[in-house]
Structures are given as structure tokens and as C-alpha cells.
Amino acid sequence: MNVRTSQINYLNPTLIGLAASMLLTALVVIGSRNLEHFDSALFGYTVASVVAFGAIFFRYALWLQRPATRVYFKRGIQLFFQRRKFAANTVDSSKTLAKNLVGQRFIFKRGTMRWLMHFLIMWGCLSAAAVTFPLVFGWVHFNLEGEMGYRTYLFGFPLTVLNGRSVMAWIVFHALDFSALMVIAGCAIAIQRRLRDRGAIAVQQFLLDFVPHLLLIAISVSGLMLTASSLWFDGYMYSFIALSHQAVVIMTIFFLPFGKFFHIIQRPASVGVELYQSRSKEMEQAACPRCDTKFAAQMWVDDLKGVVTELGFDYTLEDGTMLQDYCPRCKRIMRGLAYSGLPNKAEPVFYGTRAGEE
Ligand code: HEM
Ligand code: HEM
Numbered sequence: 001m002n003v004r005t006s007q008i009n010y011l012n013p014t015l016i017g018l019a020a021s022m023l024l025t026a027l028v029v030i031g032s033r034n035l036e037h038f039d040s041a042l043f044g045y046t047v048a049s050v051v052a053f054g055a056i057f058f059r060y061a062l063w064l065q066r067p068a069t070r071v072y073f074k075r076g077i078q079l080f081f082q083r084r085k086f087a088a089n090t091v092d093s094s095k096t097l098a099k100n101l102v103g104q105r106f107i108f109k110r111g112t113m114r115w116l117m118h119f120l121i122m123w124g125c126l127s128a129a130a131v132t133f134p135l136v137f138g139w140v141h142f143n144l145e146g147e148m149g150y151r152t153y154l155f156g157f158p159l160t161v162l163n164g165r166s167v168m169a170w171i172v173f174h175a176l177d178f179s180a181l182m183v184i185a186g187c188a189i190a191i192q193r194r195l196r197d198r199g200a201i202a203v204q205q206f207l208l209d210f211v212p213h214l215l216l217i218a219i220s221v222s223g224l225m226l227t228a229s230s231l232w233f234d235g236y237m238y239s240f241i242a243l244s245h246q247a248v249v250i251m252t253i254f255f256l257p258f259g260k261f262f263h264i265i266q267r268p269a270s271v272g273v274e275l276y277q278s279r280s281k282e283m284e285q286a287a288c289p290r291c292d293t294k295f296a297a298q299m300w301v302d303d304l305k306g307v308v309t310e311l312g313f314d315y316t317l318e319d320g321t322m323l324q325d326y327c328p329r330c331k332r333i334m335r336g337l338a339y340s341g342l343p344n345k346a347e348p349v350f351y352g353t354r355a356g357e358e
């Protein structure tokens with residue numbers, strides 16, 4: 001259920017979004033050494049990134065206003081910074097990150113091809129982003145040193161020298177081409193599944209399930225065409241292809257906060273949920289008022305009661321307890337008993353009423 005529109009506060013998310021955009025602008029100026037290493041031809045990419053960065057923070061702040069999300073977020077942070085458990089929490093959260101974010105184990109359970117599809121798309125995009133954003137913002141640049149040495153500069157600070165003829169240099173300079181091939185292969189697997197899998201066909205929507213892949217394919221193909229143009233066709237149509245690449249990249253960046261791609265930012269928040277779940281086993285447990293079974297942490301039950309009340313539901317029973325106080329088994333039994341009494345009653349029995357209803 002959505003939070004009622006009247007409860008949504010747009011002011012704070014707007015301020016947070018503006019602050020994020022300003023921070024990124026400042027980092028671009030500082031990181032490129034007062035725009036000395038900033039390529040003005042890439043201004044369009046930078047403006048789009050700054051706007052989208054703010055929009056991502058705006059959307060995230062709005063999302064955190066949902067009662068359940070807010071509770072999980074607050075508890076995740078609170079539990080993580082518990083002084084006595086900080087080390088254990090860091091280990092647990094790193095494990096979750098490695099398993100679910102890096103290895104994507106939860107998708108593996110759905111099938112090897114699905115896992116491969118997502119692995120290729122995700123790591124293709126992340127590696128491309130790791131190369132392009134720092135270059136576009138002027139945070140990284142290369143200077144020719146000697147005959148074939150390229151010195152890398154990060155935020156204006158000199159790093160190692162790369163031999164231009166080495167295998168390493170070839171890999172670095174073609175990193176975007178590898179990313180593009182990974183993304184195209186991953187999207188091909190995803191589209192093939194979406195065209196064949198009956199379960200997927202029944203529920204998928206064009207904007208949500210095809211547009212993201214089409215955008216990624218358009219970016220990757222135009223990127224590969226840039227390489228082909230400069231390597232084999234003496235730069236034929238280079239500026240037109242570069243403009244097309246820029247156009248689809250900007251469209252995708254703007255799509256980030258409001259479409260399917262928002263899960264990239266949303267999903268990692270599950271680390272806090274997993275932490276809450278694992279720490280809740282060590283907390284004081286709530287006992288079911290009907291069978292006395294300890295079934296969940298008291299804190300979790302209280303949080304749940306707070307969330308349902310905030311959402312406008314009132315599950316208070318005649319004896320003053322709330323439906324959420326009962327264990328799942330007793331809830332099912334109580335519901336069954338209530339239904340079995342229905343035919344004898346004029347009025348249907350319901351566990352509670354929506355707030356504001358008589
Ligand atoms: C750059 C990063 C990422 C990109 C570009 C990306 C892209 C995508 C795309 C295009 C799909 C749709 C695939 C389909 O057609 O079914 C998808 C699905 C999905 N993504 Fe991501 N994703 C990224 C990161 C993440 C992260 C960090 C998580 C979670 C930790 C995640 C979780 C998922 C899940 C659960 C699905 C559904 C997979 C399935 O159908 O089995 N993604 N992602
Ligand atoms: C899925 C993500 C992406 C892939 C696979 C990709 C791929 C490519 C490839 C293969 C090239 C040609 C490289 C070369 O010939 O040396 C390229 C060029 C470029 N890409 Fe991307 N790219 C992606 C995302 C982005 C993003 C997010 C940006 C900006 C923030 C970006 C900005 C650029 C720029 C500025 C160039 C050089 C084009 C020019 O000369 O004007 N790309 N990309």
C-alpha cells in the first residue's frame with residue numbers, strides 16, 4: 001500500500017537531491033584540478049550525470065519515507081553501529097555483500113543462465129561506469145611520458161606509468177569494448193528468456209522489461225562502432241556515432257532514478273534487512289499470547305505493529321492485543337475459526353478495522 005500523498009514530504013528529498021548535485025559538481029571541479037583536465041566536449045555527459053545524481057538521492061529519500069523502508073533503514077543503521085557487535089556486524093554485512101552483491105547468489109538459485117545473464121549485465125555496466133565516469137569528470141587522465149609510457153593521474157595525483165605496448169595497456173584501452181561485449185551477451189540471454197518463458201511473457205511490460213535492455217544494447221553497439229570507426233575506418237562517421245552514444249547514455253542516466261534501473265541503488269539496501277534478521281535471533285523474543293511459542297524478536301513485532309498502524313490499519317482485537325502479537329500458526333487458526341463462524345453471523349467478522357472506519 002502506498003503512503004498517502006498528504007504524508008509525503010517533498011522538501012527534504014529536494015534539498016538532499018540538490019546537495020548531492022552540488023557535491024558532485026564540486027568534486028568535478030576539484031578532481032579535474034579546476035577544470036584543467038576536464039574535456040569540454042564531454043560537458044553534456046557531465047550535466048546529465050550531475051542532474052541524475054541529484055535525482056537518485058531525491059528518489060532514495062522519497063523511498064525512505066515509506067514506513068516499512070524507513071524502519072528497516074533505521075534499524076539496519078542502528079544495529080550496525082551497536083558498539084559491542086560492530087566487528088561481528090561488519091563481518092556479517094561483508095559476507096552478505098560478497099554473496100548477494102558480488103556473487104549474486106540469490107539469482108543463481110533461480111537458474112544458471114539467469115545468473116550468467118545478470119552477472120554479465122551488472123559487471124559489464126559497472127566496469128564501463130568505473131572507466132567512463134572518472135574520465136568524463138576529469139578525475140583520471142593520461143600523459144605521454146617518454147616514447148611509449150602513459151602516466152595515469154587520479155584527481156591530479158600521479159600514479160604508475162603504463163607501457164603503451166604492454167598487454168596490460170591493451171586490456172586497459174579496450175576495457176570498454178570488453179564491457180560492451182559482456183552487456184550485449186547478458187541482454188541477449190535476458191531477451192531470449194523474455195521471448196520464450198511463458199511465466200515471464202504473462203507479466204512483463206515493455207517499459208519495464210525490454211526498454212532497459214534496448215538502451216544498454218544501444219549504448220554498447222554505438223560504443224563498439226566508435227572503436228571500429230577509429231581502428232578500421234579512419235574515423236568514418238566518428239562524430240555522428242559519438243553523438244548517438246552520448247544521446248543514449250544520457251537517456252539511460254536519466255532513466256536511472258525512475259525506472260527499472262533504480263533497483264541498482266535500491267537492492268543493496270537489503271544488507272540492512274539481512275543484518276536485522278540475523279541480529280533479531282539474539283534479541284528478546286516475543287511470545288504468542290495464544291500458544292506461548294516464541295516466534296520472533298519483540299523489537300521486530302513492535303516495529304511491524306508500528307508500520308501497519310502508520311499505514312492506516314487497526315488490527316486491535318477485543319482483548320486489546322493486536323493480530324501481529326500472534327505467531328503465524330495461531331494467526332491461521334484464528335482466521336479459520338473466524339471464517340467458520342461467518343455463516344451464523346449477520347455481520348462478517350474481521351480482525352480489525354481500517355483507521356477512520358466505524
Ligand atoms: C550496474 C548494475 C546493475 C544493472 C545494470 C542491472 C540490470 C538488470 C537488468 C537489465 C535486469 C532485468 C533482467 C531481465 O530481463 O530479467 C535485472 C534484474 C535483476 N536485478 Fe539487476 N542490475 C544491476 C545490479 C543489481 C544489483 C546490485 C542487484 C541486487 C543486489 C540486482 C538484482 C536484480 C534482480 C534480483 C533481478 C531479477 C533477476 C531475475 O529475473 O532472476 N541487480 N538487473
Ligand atoms: C554500458 C555502459 C557503456 C558501455 C558498454 C560503453 C562502451 C563504450 C565503448 C566501447 C566506447 C568506445 C571506446 C574506444 O573506442 O576507445 C565508448 C566511448 C565512450 N563512452 Fe561509453 N559506454 C558505456 C557507458 C558510458 C557512460 C555511462 C558514459 C558517460 C558517463 C560514456 C561515455 C563515453 C565517452 C565520452 C566515450 C568516448 C566517445 C567520444 O570519443 O566522444 N559511456 N563507450
